[in-house]
Amino acid sequence: MSQQTTIRKLAELVNTPVEKLLEQLAEAGMTFSGPDQTVTSAEKLKLLGFLKRSHGKADVATEEAVAPKKITLNRNRKQEITVGGGKHKTTVDVVVRKKVTLVKPQDGGGAGDDDERAEILRKLEESRQRNLEEQQRLADEDRRRADEAAARRREAEEVAARARAEAEAAAAVDAPPVSSPAQPAAREAAAAPRPKPAATHGHGHPKPARPEPARVDDRNAHKAKPNRGSHAMVSDVEDDDATARFAGQLHLSASERERRSSSRPKGGRQTRRQPEQSRSGGGQHGFMRPTEKVVREIAIGDAITVSDLAQKLALKGGDVVKALFKMGVMATITQTIDHDTAVLVTEELGHKALRANSNDAESELLAHLEDQAIGDKSQRPPVVTIMGHVDHGKTSLLDYIRRTKVASGEAGGITQHIGAYHVETPKGVISFLDTPGHAAFTAMRARGAKLTDIVILVVAADDGVMPQTIEAIQHAKAANVPLVVAVNKIDKSSADPLRVKNELLTHGVVAEDFGGDVQCIHVSAKAGTGIDELLDAVLLQSEVLELKAVATGRATGTVIESSLDKGRGPVATVLVQEGLLQKGDYLVCGVQYGRVRALFDETGTQVQSAGPSIPVQVLGLSGVPDAGDDFVVVADERLAKDVAQQRDTKRRESRLVAQAGNRMEDIMAQMGSGGTQLSLNLVVKADVQGSAEALRQALTSLSNDQIRINLIVSGVGGITESDANSALAAKATIIGFNVRADASARKVIESNNLDLRYFSIIYDVIDQVKQVASGLLGKEVREEIIGTAEVRDVFRSSKFGAVAGCMVIEGVVKRNKPIRVLRDNTVVFEGELESLRRFKENVDEVRNGTECGIGVKAYNDVKPGDQIECFERIEVQRTL
Incomplete structure (x- = not known):
């Protein structure tokens, strides 16, 4: 250690008590007075040598003996490499690590090193000897098995040859002798030993026969033998790269292959290959690549997710997504695509698509309807829809017929629902549908026209043909329904029925007065004028149509209106078209189903049944059906539930397809649009x-x-x-x-x-x-030009700088308004008016045709011929 430490720190480092460390130092011949004295490196080495000697180890007393024998140097070098170009440029960090190990040369190896090296060499020699013995044992075993296989093959060939000889002898006795030069060759070919059929193993593949071990003297003859299968290996063929690459890979298990490869000598090339034949104890087949692509036929319904389609095609989901992207359809793997898109991408991937017939419940429903008894058709009441423009008196006309006041109950006096009523007149029963006339209720009017037999077109005599009147005519023509025109409000002083007929003529409605086939009846909903004539016209038209329906059996019809009542639940107003709807029937209505708990007529009275052309309210459905849905009475609740659930699933899938229809063009259009x-x-x-x-x-x-x-x-x-x-x-x-x-x-x-x-x-x-x-x-800020002045001359002022002498040629120039300086119709400056004078007096505005002096703030480069444009910014509220 280069840094000196105290005895206390040394004791903490070696995890030894201080007193014991002082005793060891004293035994080593070093006396210290206290634990805070410093210990030098030489003293530490001396202590270490003493402790090693006391434990029976060699003395290491010098610093050279403990010097490191090996030094390892690590060096890291970091570089950045830029890959690609343009938008796809990527910077990659490359780190080069270099490791150098320096070993100190030894002057002379000790006896311990020699003993260790000798032990290692001895063990290596023993391992090599064991490998050679194992290799020789395996070779002997393979040779023995090959000899047994050859003996069995020769024995089978001899048996087959004797059988052929006996058959030929029998044939020669039966057949007359025929001399032919081809007979000896044929007999020789027949007498030639045929190869024994290879035994099968595994899954029925032929098992390769083991060749006979080759001898040195007949090697050439052995090489000339015919090949007995693609898997047979000749034992004395020289190894090359091609054979070594495929040797033993087809019918060997993983453990066998590992054992065979480990038994080869590791150095040099093999001169003679060991016979690597498959053993009967469990071979493993190699994978055979198909020669041609498999074309699949898959069934696709109305909608399918991308993952399900990929699973049916046995492809990765990413491949299907990639194919969709190439077609311009942006879809994720969990997204739902429609039938046409799925068919296109399937054909693009090289497979065939079929239409999946999953309408099991629908098919059962159709068969159920066909099986039900069809009774005799009888006369049914006509269904009449009253249509026309808003506030032309449709509901008031119906009120007079029904002798009730419906219009007073409508908010604002306008109809906002389809009212369904049936009235009993002295001349027969008529079912009326009253449609709203507001422009927003186009779909309701179209629905009413499809349900009806006859349309009464109400036109106000004082107002004439209006937009919703024209729309009602178009709906009636589209539904191919006859028209009866009721010219209402003829009791008004401003009524002009002839004008109404002329305006109807321009839209293809020709009255009987003008030689057409449309009945025009003049009525007054207030006074009751012409009501009987109108009913007669309706009944006459229904007789011409010969309206008939089956009055018995299971009912079918259409939902006119539906709502959610707080006390009664889902309520649907339905119009029965065929059959008899009764309390307790099971019915399916669009995506809803249920059992009829109660039936009510338009007056709120509970009824037990409803026949053709009779509107009733139905209670008992599972939910609120959509207006315009068809309803069908079925035998049991199970069929109704299955049909409703299947329709709901289809609707949900189609909704998912509609939501997921993101095309690249749509996204690009959204990206290209400016503001949010x-x-x-x-x-x-x-x-x-x-x-x-x-x-x-x-x-x-x-x-x-x-x-x-x-x-x-x-x-x-x-x-x-x-x-x-x-x-x-x-x-x-x-x-x-x-x-x-x-x-x-x-x-x-x-x-x-x-x-x-x-x-x-x-x-x-x-x-x-x-x-x-x-x-x-929000508000939009607009700039409005309020005046333009032309610069005639420029005057220099010590107070204002350049002052432009101008003539106002358009509008008004006002002070404290922003201006622009235009030169050759190009804006060269935008700023404010600093001063506006007329005859040395400051003025607030200067009008057209008047001269003035204009001082432009912070701009002194005004030239004669320039135009000064005065404008103001105004805020305008945006509207739809």
Whole structure:
């Protein structure tokens, strides 16, 4: 040690008590007075020599004896290498480590080293001898087995030769002798010994026969023997790189191969190879690569995840994702893709795709419907839909027919649901569907036109044909439904029925007065004028159509409207089209199913059954069905549940496909768009499904490039605590359309200060959402040019610098407004007006055609011919 330490520190280092260390130093001939004295290196070496002598070891008393015999030097050198170029440039750290060991040469080895070396050499020789003996033993065993195999083969060949000779002798006795020059050669070929069929092992592969050990004198003859299989090895073939690489790799187990390889001499090349033949005790087959690619046929449904598709194709998921990327579809391994995309990527990968027929429940349902008895068709009531523009008197006309006041119960006096009623007139039963006329309810009107037999088009005589009137005509034509025009409000002084007929003529509706086939009836919903004529026209049209349906058997029909009632649960208003719907029937309706617990007519009276063309309310479904879904009565609940679950699974898969449809073009378009798009999140709850659908379409259509309106939750029923929590998480505004929040939802809304708004008229919803969205858009700063002055001359002033003598040629130039200096229609300076004078007086503004002096702040390079543009910045509220 280069640094001197005290006896106390030395005792701590060697973990020895101080008193004992002082005694050992005294025994070694070194006397110290206390533990705080220092100990030199020489004294430490002396103590070490004394302790070694006392333990019977050689004396190491000098510093040279304990000097290191070996020194190891480590050196690390770090460099940075740049790989690649452009955007893909990568810097790699390279560390070069170098280790050098220096050994001190010894003058003369001791006797101990010689003994150790001799012991090592003796053990090495014994190991080599054992290896040679093991190798010789294995060679003898292989030779013995080869001799046994050759003897068995010769014995089998002799037996086969004797059998052939006997067969030939028998054939010669039976057949007449024929002289032919080819006979001796044929006999020689037949008499030649045939190779014995190789025994099989493992999974039926031929087991290679063991060759006979070759002798020196007949080596050439042995080499000329025919090859007995691809796995047979000739024992005396010289080793080369090709044979050594494949030797013993096909039918040897891992342990055998390791033992064989370890038994070879490690130095030099092998001159004579040991016979490495497969043993019968459990061989291992080598893998044979297929000669051609396997083409698979896989079944794909409407949607499939990328991982499932890869599993069916027996490929890695990354390969399928890579193929999708090449096709321009960005999908992860857990994402769902549609049927067409899956078929394309399957064919791209070289396989075949088939359509998977997984509609087991649907097929059973169709067979169930076909098997049910079809009764005789009888006359059924017509289904009449009343359509037209908003506030043209549709509901009032129906009220007079029903002798009730429905319009007074509607919010704002406009219809916002599909009302379904059937009335008994003196001339027969008629089912009426009253559709809303507001522009947002397009889907409801289209649905009403598809369900109906006859459309009554109500047009106000004082208002004429309006946009929703034209839309109703288009829906009726698309559904191929006959029209009956009711010209309403003819009792008004401003009524002009002829004008209505002329306007209808421009849209392809030709009245009977004009030689067409459309009946036009003049009616008044208030006075009751022409109502009987209208009913007669409807019944006449239904007789022409010859409306018939099966009145017995299991019922089928369509959902007109649906809602979630707080006390009764899901309620669906359905229109029976075929069969008889009864209480207790099991039915499947879209993705919902259930048992009919109760049936109610439009007046709220409970009924036991409903026949064709009769609308009723159904209780007992598992959930709220979508308006427009078809319902079918089935025999048992199991089939209804299976069909509903299968439809729900398909709908969910299609929704996942729609959400996952991220294409590169879409992402590039989003990346290319400049500013970020703001979003307004809404939670919309309505009383019925049709209103929720109309609100969803009307509100999402307000989105544009600046703002996107997202409907986080859209459904029917009251506002629940779950809706309030969804609004809280998404920072959304809650809209209740004819519904209210329950107590738990109100608690969440009040504690978190959420925005809750109640509405009963669809106009107000759209207007307020526009206002909220406009507030989110913020204000836009616009620059408006208010005046332009042309510089005629420039004057120098000691106080203001360069003063431009100008003529205002356009607008007004005002002081304290920003300006721009234009030279050749190019902006050369932007700043402020420092002074604006007219005849040495400061003025606030100078109008068109007036001369003035303008001092430009911090700019003295104004030249004659320049234009000074005066503008102001104004804030404009963005609107949708």
